[in-house]
Amino acid sequence: MCSACGFPSLPGHWTDAGARSPGSRLRLRFTRLTMINRLLAPYRLRAHDDGSTPGLQLMAPDGERVLVPDLEALWVQAERLAGTPIDPLSPRFLGDA
Amino acid sequence: MRKGARSDGRLRLTIIAGFLGAGKSTWLRHQLHENTFGSVHVFVNEAAEMPVDNLLLGKADRISVLAGGCACCEGRATLVEALRNTCQEQDGADAQPIDRILLETSGLADPGAITKALSEDPILARRLVLDETIVLVDALHGLAQLNEERLGRRQVEAADRLIITKPGSVAASQLARMASTLRQLNPMALVESAERGTSFALQTVPDAEPYPLADIADDAMPIKPCRLDISGEYGWAAFSVWLSALLAARGEQIMRVKGVVTTADGRLLLQSVRKQVQPPEMLPEMDADSSVQGPRDNIIIFIGRGIDDALLTSAWARFTQDNPGQMRR
Numbered sequence: 001m002c003s004a005c006g007f008p009s010l011p012g013h014w015t016d017a018g019a020r021s022p023g024s025r026l027r028l029r030f031t032r033l034t035m036i037n038r039l040l041a042p043y044r045l046r047a048h049d050d051g052s053t054p055g056l057q058l059m060a061p062d063g064e065r066v067l068v069p070d071l072e073a074l075w076v077q078a079e080r081l082a083g084t085p086i087d088p089l090s091p092r093f094l095g096d097a
Numbered sequence: 098m099r100k101g102a103r104s105d106g107r108l109r110l111t112i113i114a115g116f117l118g119a120g121k122s123t124w125l126r127h128q129l130h131e132n133t134f135g136s137v138h139v140f141v142n143e144a145a146e147m148p149v150d151n152l153l154l155g156k157a158d159r160i161s162v163l164a165g166g167c168a169c170c171e172g173r174a175t176l177v178e179a180l181r182n183t184c185q186e187q188d189g190a191d192a193q194p195i196d197r198i199l200l201e202t203s204g205l206a207d208p209g210a211i212t213k214a215l216s217e218d219p220i221l222a223r224r225l226v227l228d229e230t231i232v233l234v235d236a237l238h239g240l241a242q243l244n245e246e247r248l249g250r251r252q253v254e255a256a257d258r259l260i261i262t263k264p265g266s267v268a269a270s271q272l273a274r275m276a277s278t279l280r281q282l283n284p285m286a287l288v289e290s291a292e293r294g295t296s297f298a299l300q301t302v303p304d305a306e307p308y309p310l311a312d313i314a315d316d317a318m319p320i321k322p323c324r325l326d327i328s329g330e331y332g333w334a335a336f337s338v339w340l341s342a343l344l345a346a347r348g349e350q351i352m353r354v355k356g357v358v359t360t361a362d363g364r365l366l367l368q369s370v371r372k373q374v375q376p377p378e379m380l381p382e383m384d385a386d387s388s389v390q391g392p393r394d395n396i397i398i399f400i401g402r403g404i405d406d407a408l409l410t411s412a413w414a415r416f417t418q419d420n421p422g423q424m425r426r
Contacts, residue, residue: 018360075345
């Protein structure tokens with residue numbers, strides 16, 4: 001790797017793939033945010049993305065805020081704050097609970 | 098730029114794995130003789146202190162031996178260091194360019210763990226791209242290994258291509274059942290056969306029953322493939338969120354995910370081994386009269402325990418049911 005220009009660059013997180021132009025990247029970020037909050041809502045957590053700062057802010061009901069670089073880190077932190085994994089297959093999401 | 102080199106400056110890596118005695122070195126020796134992989138740097142990893150395999154592979158342009166520790170566990174640091182050195186050598190002005198790196202793992206290695214280690218290294222994640230994981234399975238002993246060793250199954254599950262070695266040692270019907278067993282364990286991998294490295298045509302036996310595999314310790318639930326159709330109005334943005342949460346929560350249960358997803362900017366090839374998702378590659382647009390048969394776009398295959406089509410479909414439907422009209426692709 002060149003320490004001046006950083007080539008070849010680190011591939012971004014896999015969830016960032018599929019958006020090549022700046023416009024589609026921004027659209028992806030905001031669309032994603034809404035979907036993230038759907039998964040977080042039952043755990044009383046919320047994510048925020050202002051569109052310019054890299055990464056996401058994760059907020060707990062007690063006011064704790066964590067900055068996370070990507071979705072992988074987000075779910076790890078969300079699990080810590082919620083005390084249980086954010087599992088899309090759990091009865092909580094399937095409406096059986 | 099050198100012919101065949103990637104425009105993003107990354108070196109291709111092919112992992113060759115398989116249980117102890119599956120015939121990895123024999124197969125690789127033949128491929129080197131035939132020059133299947135072009136100009137390569139071969140890394141041979143052996144769990145034992147005393148390397149032998151490198152003697153079999155005299156034909157390689159460059160060969161390095163990583164002895165005394167399996168590359169997926171105690172030998173991991175050595176492997177990372179050696180690969181970093183190779184990448185650095187390739188950057189030199191007087192470097193002899195290579196087409197790819199071949200890593201022959203020890204028979205005790207889990208290719209999934211190696212992939213994970215490489216993607217977590219800040220230098221190698223920038224310099225290498227995993228091209229293919231080839232796993233060799235012994236026609237004669239493979240069944241016992243799959244029945245008794247959890248590692249044997251992990252290797253098969255991690256493969257992109259499965260090669261049944263020593264096909265001559267069993268009857269054609271047994272070979273067909275072995276191929277069928279492997280397809281059941283890993284329906285996405287290509288199943289081939291080779292005798293001492295030479296390609297061996299597998300007979301098509303339509304009703305070849307897969308061998309029943311015993312449950313290993315806590316593997317109480319069988320591994321099975323499931324399909325999820327995500328071709329609704331909700332696109333890649335929603336699916337990537339849902340899948341990343343699913344893998345974070347149940348990555349140990351879901352061995353593989355693979356499929357082609359259409360996004361606003363093109364088609365993406367998505368694949369994961371346990372919690373590790375490879376950087377998705379952009380695929381060329383489908384040619385209407387293309388003869389290449391691939392999976393249908395937006396049908397995602399999951400292989401794992403404790404999941405089925407109905408569960409995935411209903412969970413996805415729940416996730417995407419509210420506020421229709423928003424979040425369109």
